[in-house]
Amino acid sequence: MSEPHPETAPPPEPDINTILPHRYxxxxxxxxxxxVPGARIAGVKHFSAGDDIAQGHFPDWPLVPTGxxxxxxxxxxxxxxxxxxxxxxxxxxxxQIPSAHIIDPVQPGETVRxxxxxxxxxxxxxxxxGAIYRGGALVAEGQMRFAIADSASLLPSDRPIDAxxxxxxxx
Numbered sequence: 001m002s003e004p005h006p007e008t009a010p011p012p013e014p015d016i017n018t019i020l021p022h023r024y025x026x027x028x029x030x031x032x033x034x035x036v037p038g039a040r041i042a043g044v045k046h047f048s049a050g051d052d053i054a055q056g057h058f059p060d061w062p063l064v065p066t067g068x069x070x071x072x073x074x075x076x077x078x079x080x081x082x083x084x085x086x087x088x089x090x091x092x093x094x095x096q097i098p099s100a101h102i103i104d105p106v107q108p109g110e111t112v113r114x115x116x117x118x119x120x121x122x123x124x125x126x127x128x129x130g131a132i133y134r135g136g137a138l139v140a141e142g143q144m145r146f147a148i149a150d151s152a153s154l155l156p157s158d159r160p161i162d163a164x165x166x167x168x169x170x171x
Contacts (some may be wrong), residue, residue: 006152014041014083020075027054029114032148036142039081040117043168045072049109064106069140070097073130075144077116077144091151095125100142110134124148 013032020027034042047054047064055064078092106112113133120127125147132140 007133014079016075016079019079019082019169022075026071027075028068029079032076033113038080038084038114038118038121040075042112042113042115043076043079044113046105046111047108051108054108058121062108064108064110066100066140068100069102069106069131069143070100072112072114073116073132073140073142074144074146076114077104077118077128077130080118081121081127081146081148082118087148089151090148091154092126092146092148094144095143095147098143098145100140102140104134104137104139106134106139112139119143141160 016029016032018026020029022028028045029043030045032041032043034040051064053068054064074092074094081087081092082090090149111134114130115133116128118126118128118131125145127145129142129143130141131138
């Protein structure tokens with residue numbers, strides 16, 4: 001099989017660890033599976049059966065909390081928005097969730113596919129639509145508005161940002 005022509009090769013998957021400031025246990029996104037720069041992105045998350053995130057929600061019937069599902073979509077959307085070179089050293093923050101619908105609860109032990117697409121994107125604000133699927137069935141969807149800010153203005157001064165935009169002092 002021949003190598004794809006450089007102009008038609010798909011873009012590399014973004015490295016979520018260099019784009020997002022989150023780390024375990026709050027880095028929810030496992031990996032990016034599909035990526036069209038500036039337009040849409042997809043990824044997966046497996047909620048393990050022993051995941052602490054759902055154990056206290058309903059102890060007799062553990063569920064992944066709605067807020068965690070919204071955060072998962074938001075993290076994926078942030079990767080989509082912040083992967084561009086001009087966004088180095090920036091961070092995205094939720095401003096508003098105009099709509100969110102949980103259609104079927106997600107339980108520990110399940111793997112979900114997450115999708116996000118840009119609806120509007122400016123230098124300081126944007127809007128995205130996201131959806132979560134389990135086995136091809138839609139389980140959650142929503143729309144989010146966000147702000148983009150310089151991470152240096154939000155982080156403690158003892159965690160500088162290097163020339164590549166990566167936050168120093170992370171483990």
